Structure formats: structure tokens, C-alpha cells
Amino acid sequence: MEFKPFYNMKPLSEADREKAGNQKIPKLTELLELAQKEKKSVIFDLNAPAPRHFHRSLYVRHVVSVILDSKIEQQLIFWLPGFDREYVRRRAPGFQQVGQLFSIECLTEENISRINVDHKRLFYSGLREYKAVNINIHLYIVNEPWLFSLAWCSSIHSVTTDNIQVLNEINHPYFFMTPSYYKFTWILMDCVSAVFIVAIFYFHWWRESQKEKLLQSTGIHTEDLIKPIQKRSPHNWVGGKKKNGIGMGPVPWAGAVKEERFPHTGKRFRWWGYQVEQKESSRGLEESAAASLQQAEQRKTGTEDLATSLHSLA
Structure with a gap:
């Protein structure tokens, strides 16, 4: 309410401000009930409590117990924390284990078939190597339609967004230039610019040479006129x-x-x-x-x- 969560966010209206003021952060159990009702997947970051907290060493097991007690379908849970992952696999084998952007060998050893990747990493590598070995890619955080279209065209399996109202209305990707077409256009424009620069310099050189020839011919004519x-x-x-x-x-x-x-x-x-x-x-x-x-x-x-x-x- 006091600070904008996004830099280019529009100011809230009075109705939205009143609605936001009445909202609260849900508990984990409430989030799980909503996800089970809407059949939506759940993914979250799990931070460790303070060093002297009584759940410091058992916080992962406590969260797994809360999830299992909610009776939510296990395949709807994307388990992202890497701490005590073996226990989670034994206790909840239906959880979809999600890793980070590690090497393919490391992901294969841990039997992880899904990774959570920042959208900025998509542009540099394209993640072709991971898709070639059937590793599903979850991209975060995607809020713009063009970025969602790029993820769609790149065969990204799922995304995390804060702009669900806009992205939910997109039923087909917005087609933009492919990397190869962009590279071709870039090289073509460089060549055309170089030709124009050379043509401009040649035109100035030709005009100056014509001026010199005109001055020389005028000087010769003046000398021939003065001599008689x-x-x-x-x-x-x-x-x-x-x-x-x-x-x-x-x-x-x-x-x-x-x-x-x-x-x-x-x-x-x-x-x-x-x-x-x-x-x-x-x-x-x-x-x-x-x-x-x-x-x-x-x-x-x-x-x-x-x-x-x-x-x-x-």
C-alpha cells in the first residue's frame, strides 16, 4: 500500500486501495485448499528459520507434514528446496522435484526432470541442451505478453507470473522476429548504411573535383582573353x-x-x-x-x- 511493488505500476484507485486494505497474506493451509479447489500447481521458496528457532533443523519435514495433511494431490506440488530432498522423496514420492540451472549430469544424478530458471537466462543459451534430454523448464517471473510469447515459442513448459489477468487472455503467441531473422536484418542494415556512407563521400568528392575543373577552365579562358x-x-x-x-x-x-x-x-x-x-x-x-x-x-x-x-x- 505504501510502496509500489513494481516500478511502472499505475497508482491504485480508491476501490482497489480499499480492497487491498482488506486483504491479508494467506496461510499455507489456505493456499493449499485454494490450489486443490482450482486444480492449480503450487511452487514456493522455502527459507530456513532463524538459527535459534526450534524448527531450525526440522522445518522441511514440518512443511511436508502440513502439505500431506491438507489432502492436496501430490502432483500439484512443485518442490523447489534442495535441503533434505531425500527425505521429501521418501515421504511424498508424488511431489514434482524441481532443481536449479545446474549441469545436465548433476540433474540426472539427482533424478530431477524439471528446473526453475530466471527468464533472463533464456535469451543467452536458449536452454536447448535441457530440452534435448526431456527436462521441463519452468520460467520466472514472466509478466509481459511479448515475454510470454517468447517462452511459448521456445517450448517452455510453465511460467510464474504476477500479471495473470493479462496473460490469461492470450490464446496465441505474439510472433516477433526470430534470432536468425534479427541477425539477418542487423547485418543487412549495416551493409546498407555502409553503402550510403560511401555514396555520400563519393558524391562530395565528385562535386569538389567538378569545382576544381571549372575553376581551372575559367582560369585558362581568362589568361587567353588577357594576353591579346x-x-x-x-x-x-x-x-x-x-x-x-x-x-x-x-x-x-x-x-x-x-x-x-x-x-x-x-x-x-x-x-x-x-x-x-x-x-x-x-x-x-x-x-x-x-x-x-x-x-x-x-x-x-x-x-x-x-x-x-x-x-x-x-
Whole structure:
């Protein structure tokens, strides 16, 4: 009433609290009468009394006498205590002797065909070895439907529960994943996760490589575009003074930014550290072209005069 017997237990209602307050712990004789009436099996832990108790050395024989006096059917008693077991076998041969999770050899020597096992031990070994030699397994304490379904599918003979209202309504096991299917799913998900991780890293690597290729192609195109402009510029400034030459000098002119236009597109471009006189460059190119044409005309005229003189001599 004061403390919850289970961690996730819901609080009791007023009716349940009143009902629980009127209940009491039954005596062993009362429990045996109820079990005989309902034809239910009885299993219990039997602890020894205090060292100075007058039933200290005879408590097992006293309990056996109480059970036999109740006239309950002996096959309904699951005898769990290991102390003075030989006496119990002689006095009540119909009791079902229940052992612990000992070795199969030890259980065979003591002629025990049933064991009482904690449900946590079921997951590790599966208890296949015990079922192979026809040893019945009693599992405790099973309160959840999924755990009861697992015990059912594992061919467990009987269970101990504190949740009989819920487990009594289950007429078939709830099927979940088997251990082999769980292992297969686990390995498959690991493989799929590894493939996704590799694909993501490959995608990032591919995207960065495409960016590098794009930057390299853009740099090459920019160099090809600047070189013709540099070759057309006959004048540079170095140190604030105009210097004649073809192409741009490697020495920057500090402290100036000059904007010019591309001659064929009219777009502005800005040079930092280099200044180019685009207008003078264009004028110089025109003058050079005119001089070349004039020289070609002079050569053509000289050739015609020489041909006329030779014809006259002939």
C-alpha cells in the first residue's frame, strides 16, 4: 500500500486501495485448499528459520507434514528446496522435484526432470541442451505478453507470473522476429548504411573535383582573353612614369587603379598595379598599319617602273 511493488505500476484507485486494505497474506493451509479447489500447481521458496528457532533443523519435514495433511494431490506440488530432498522423496514420492540451472549430469544424478530458471537466462543459451534430454523448464517471473510469447515459442513448459489477468487472455503467441531473422536484418542494415556512407563521400568528392575543373577552365579562358590585350598595349607605366614597350611590364605601379574599355566589346576592365593606355595603343596600331600600306605601295610602284624600263630596252 505504501510502496509500489513494481516500478511502472499505475497508482491504485480508491476501490482497489480499499480492497487491498482488506486483504491479508494467506496461510499455507489456505493456499493449499485454494490450489486443490482450482486444480492449480503450487511452487514456493522455502527459507530456513532463524538459527535459534526450534524448527531450525526440522522445518522441511514440518512443511511436508502440513502439505500431506491438507489432502492436496501430490502432483500439484512443485518442490523447489534442495535441503533434505531425500527425505521429501521418501515421504511424498508424488511431489514434482524441481532443481536449479545446474549441469545436465548433476540433474540426472539427482533424478530431477524439471528446473526453475530466471527468464533472463533464456535469451543467452536458449536452454536447448535441457530440452534435448526431456527436462521441463519452468520460467520466472514472466509478466509481459511479448515475454510470454517468447517462452511459448521456445517450448517452455510453465511460467510464474504476477500479471495473470493479462496473460490469461492470450490464446496465441505474439510472433516477433526470430534470432536468425534479427541477425539477418542487423547485418543487412549495416551493409546498407555502409553503402550510403560511401555514396555520400563519393558524391562530395565528385562535386569538389567538378569545382576544381571549372575553376581551372575559367582560369585558362581568362589568361587567353588577357594576353591579346597585353600584346596590343605599347605603353606601360612603371613607378609613375610612362615607359614604351610591347606587353605589360612585371613591375606593378603602386597606388593607382585605372579603368579602361575593351575595344571590341566596350566593357570596362580594371587593372590594379598596371595601367594601360588603350587609346594610344589603338592609335599606334593604326599608324603602323598605315606605314605598312605605304611601304607596300612604294614597293609596288618601284617594281612597275623597273618592268617598264626593261621593256623599253628590249
